[in-house]
Amino acid sequence: MNDAVMAKYTKDKKVGEGTFAVVYVGKQVKTDRKIAIKQIKEGEFKDGVDMSAIREIKFLQEIRHANVIELIDVFTAGPRLSMVLEFLPTDLEGLIKDTKILFRLGDVKAWMLMATRGLHHCHRLQILHRDLKPNNLLISPTGELKIADFGLARQMPNPKDKMTPTVVTRWYRAPELLFGARYYTPAVDVWSLGLIFAELMLRLPYCPGEDDIDQIDKTFRAFGTPTEEEWPGLTSLPAYPKTVNKYPHPSVQELKMRFSAATENGLELFQAMTELNPADRVSCEEALTADYFTEFPRPTKLAELPGRTE
Known part of the structure; x- marks a missing residue:
């Protein structure tokens, strides 16, 4: 049965490699549909199973949403587990870095709307992504933005269950994670999406810390240093620094200067x-009702978005 699944696809060429997996492009033999094969590296198996890959498969089978990458099939070749995924040739990081592409207000709004819809669906299914960043937001040939890479995802635990704070790429890591919180909520994903929003507006990472201490300082510099009154329990978190630099919270005028092209509703979101x-952080459900998404200009239509390859 496994051989029969594997025979349905060709593996044509390698297109990427990370710490845990190699990605190939290929085709579905019957339909000639272009697909991606994510092959987990052998050394990452423990007792024959790579748990992050198993978790990713479980979540992708469950989610099924227009703004989440589609898992088409799964097979093994010897000890190597492979996921057959829809082919998504571009990611948001590549578009942000491509200085030849001009971002219109409606483009940023369309990408944010699709990302928020996809994330809302994950949260509705009680799934935390825990690694949102621009290169995990992929673009389909027709322009749809899709959330990918669920290797760090986790089912939302019971309130008393501890989780690791060492998740999310540092630049997009919520302050509660930087301070070592073991109990946290979908708000960690919303923070990451907010930092991606800033990056789309600036075309540069907003808080690019060099290490965890520098990340805390850059976060406070950008958003202000919180107090115990504003965030009860803050100073009791395990990794809260003994000494912190005190920065004021940015005024609305300061934010308008930083994000000169943003509308008032965009800055509010x-x-x-x-x-x-x-x-105090907004949920995805609340974010989707924000005036930003309904004001002029409206989100750009898929057929007019940058990054399409059809």
Whole structure:
């Protein structure tokens, strides 16, 4: 049965490699549909199973949403586990770095709307992504943005269950994770999406820390240093620094200067997504009702978005 699944696909050429997997492009033999094969590296198996890959497969089978990458099939070749995924040739990081592409206000809005819809669906299914960043937001040939790479995802635990804070790429890591919180909520994903929003507006990472201490300082510099009154329990978190630099919270005027092309509604949503206290952070469901998404200009239509390859 496994051989029969594997025979349905060709593996044509290698297109990428990470710490844990190699990605190939190929085709579905019957339909000639272009696909990607994510092959987990042999050394990452423990007792014959790579748990992050198993978790990713489980979540992708469950999610099924227009703004989440589609898992088509799974097979093994010897000890190597392979996932057959829809082919998504571009990622948001590549578009951000391509200085030849001009981002219109409607383009940023369309990408943010699709990312928020996909993330809302994950959260509705009680799934935390825990690694949102521009190169995990992929673009389909027709322009749809899709959330990918669920290797660090986790089912939302019971309130008393501890989780690791060492998740999410540092530049997009929520402050509660930087401070070592073992109990956290979907707000960690919303923070990451807020930082991606800033990066789309600036075309540069907003808080690019060199290490965890520098990341905390850059976060405070960008958003202000929170107090215990604003965030009850803050200073009791395990990794809260003994000494911190005190920075003021940016005024609306300061934010308008930093994000000169943003509308007032856009800045309001950005602020709501990046509240330092996770209890005050907007949810995806609330974000989707923001005036930003309905004001002029409207989100760009898929057929007119940059990055399409059809």
